[in-house]
Amino acid sequence: MTIHPVILFDQESWTLIDTGMPGSAPAILELARQAGTGELPLRSIVLTHQDIDHIGGLPGILAATGGSAPVLAHPGDEDAINGTQPMLKMTPERLAGFLEQVPADVREQFERTFLNPQRPNVDRTLADGETLPYGGGLTVIHTPGHTPGHVSLYHSPSKTLIAGDAMIAKNGELSGPNPTVTPNMEQALESLKKFAAFDIDRVICYHGGLVQGGVNESIARVARQS
Template structure:
């Protein structure tokens, strides 16, 4: 789990790895790539190959750092996402929650090189960004096996991931956690389909989970099974 500052809060892209390579789950805000590479190096992954990138969904704080990874790793890097969010990540469809006006305002605050890279990758694309699509229940051959859990509600193509070897659930934004390490469900202002998001949480009960990483909230290890059961009862 990585720690990246986002205003007054911290976001948590995640790395899973094996002996030869590592995979990045979400790329942070625009301009985050340098910090992610540095944290990967500090974690002892220097010299290992970045095998792939997985997007849990289309929001800017999850896909924004991608242009620099694309430039560094090349267009053949496998990039995974659910088909229902692929169009927004490819730049062929509008983003589900962010208007173009709001996006333009955010981009104007970025350094010119970061802004231009974002525009070229997502707003004026000449290639698809997502070259691998995933399905609910699919087990990706990454770091000993990552199971895709389609958890729509926050966005139509939102996914969470279960890493069976470590019994770790990577929630994306399906649920957030508070400062006390308690998972509290989806974040209402940013979850357009609330009922669907709550139904998605029930899927977590199908897995033997001992650890949880929330993109907003971080590492959860206390009373995990109880918390998973309580999330399932929110609907």
């Protein structure tokens, strides 16, 4: 599975959006360095939602960067990310089977963070419509359906929509979220209508990557499926 976390950085710090699967931290940090972050400090971590392929790398990222970067997420997924309620799509049996396949140190790190947490993982919650001071302005768009607290993010300076799992891309074409892992598909498609308020040149889907050209029209087409 290829995934597409996103970083934003300037001359002083960088921000990470989503953290990959358990064990993803070394690869993400190395790619961030290659992109130009160098030795800049990690300013914050924004989680688009609670799914394991988005939050699983969080313990490794925090451990490798000193643990001082605040973690931001929507209240709708806060309890699952904090480990005080189960992940929506991950039964205990499925999670146990998955963790058996990862290295012991990664498994222990994950269990300490999400199964037996000593502290909340979310330092601050996100509000629909707020603008975060990262990369010149990052607007939070609450797009529930894939999970209750799913958010997408609009980077105004570059007119880029960071869609999370609100949409997926395949061969440069946008479609709605994966129905097999979207509990409320009707709500998820309805959420896409919020994107009409933004002038979007590019979309980054966590699954599928970058899509450019005619994206406003493509998003409107997908949203009409609701």
